[in-house]
Amino acid sequence: MAWTRKDLLGLESLSREEIELILSTAESFKEVSTREIKKVPALRGKTVVNLFYEPSTRTRVSFEVAAKRLSADVINISPETSSVRKGETLVDTGRNIQALKADIIVVRHASSGAAAMLSRHLDISVVNAGDGWHEHPTQALLDIFTLKEKIGRIKGINVTIVGDIAHSRVARSNIWGLTKLGANVTLCAPKMLIPVGIEEMGVNITDNIDDALVRADAVNVLRMQFERDESAAFPEALDYFRKFGITSERLNKAKKNIILMHPGPINRGIEIESDVADGPNSVILEQVINGIALRMAVLFLVSQGHDKKYEDIN
């Protein structure tokens, strides 16, 4: 199985084999960060541009560290300091970056489909670092990588995703990836945060957190994104914690070795109890470590991809 794509736009369009190739490549890259000299020359002479239209620390830094460990040069662009404020369109910005002879654009944007649109207009590689409520493929891949490392397999395991499914690109990418690899996925959230029709993605849905946890091998706790929805119908923080928060009491009723993940940043005391986030079941910081290896693998693979046409995401 060889990688042919110049872009990584989402997990929906990837085959199971392609996802497995990314995961096994990431496994090899993990060793690089344990060396005294944490660097390999694979992307020497290549330029990676981080184009982030939304605030992000961990994803941007993770991509930056990954690119640098591959010996690439990294440029960070954020809207406050760029001509985006003067009204430049995304595609024009992309074309300018391409004209600078950059090789890879890592883009985060508030609009779903932003990365796919860039990719259609550019010959250089585009990696989606989160587009609206649509996909955040590298986060899902690092979640799946961490699960595989901890449990040894993905096929047949039970994964529960708790929280704001409606606004979560992390959830959507995780669902695509996990179901393609044969995991059983359960979504748990207040009814208003479950998008209509999402059961067609082959997942179970519940609004009872204890039911959702009882058979779970792993639980992925999403951040409540209060900044995305200010309507009155959005649950109030304390009320949400009472009904859906991951507490030690709730975990005690789950499998003893249940794996607890969170994409960060954590709202302690809202979606997760503080002690639980730091407890023995938590792999939150291992996700950060794995994120670097995974993003190294993605940057390496897309830099080798030769297809210039990307089939549109439907």
Added chain:
Amino acid sequence: MKEKAKILDGDTILRALMRIAHEILEKNKGIDKLCLVGIRNRGVYLAHRLAECIKRIEHKDIPVGILDITLYRDDLTLIAQQPLVRKTEIDFDINNKVVILVDDVLYTGRTIRAALDALVDFGRPKLIQLAILVDRGHRELPIRADYVGKNIPTALRETVEVRLKEVDGVDEVVIIEQ
């Protein structure tokens, strides 16, 4: 593509490795500070076999590491088919050690160039030596092997295939004509 000649079989491969093991011990005056690093893929199996040979002589184990040179290749942008990146596993300190790099075929020398670059990222060995099962000539870089199983003059249109029991089910070296 047809097989032109069989150069080595199971017995001759074993004898060559046994001789190389003796040469390594003679040249380095024993196994003090000695370690083997095999280059993926087949260099890894040869390194383990060499360690076995050395153990038969000295009755001691020496460390064996695995090197994947994909990320250090100078032709990454040229090859159409993307190579698979596999794990590098060197879980011992190579600083001030005598490292014997092991590979199956020595050809252009570019793999060894990449391996040397990769190795020095892990530390500063006292000495690096190169052991090769088959040297087929046509070097493109100033690199030579310290230990050679067999020198085989080849034409550029030919390829040398080393087959090992661990991966190919049989021990043999053949020349294939395109």
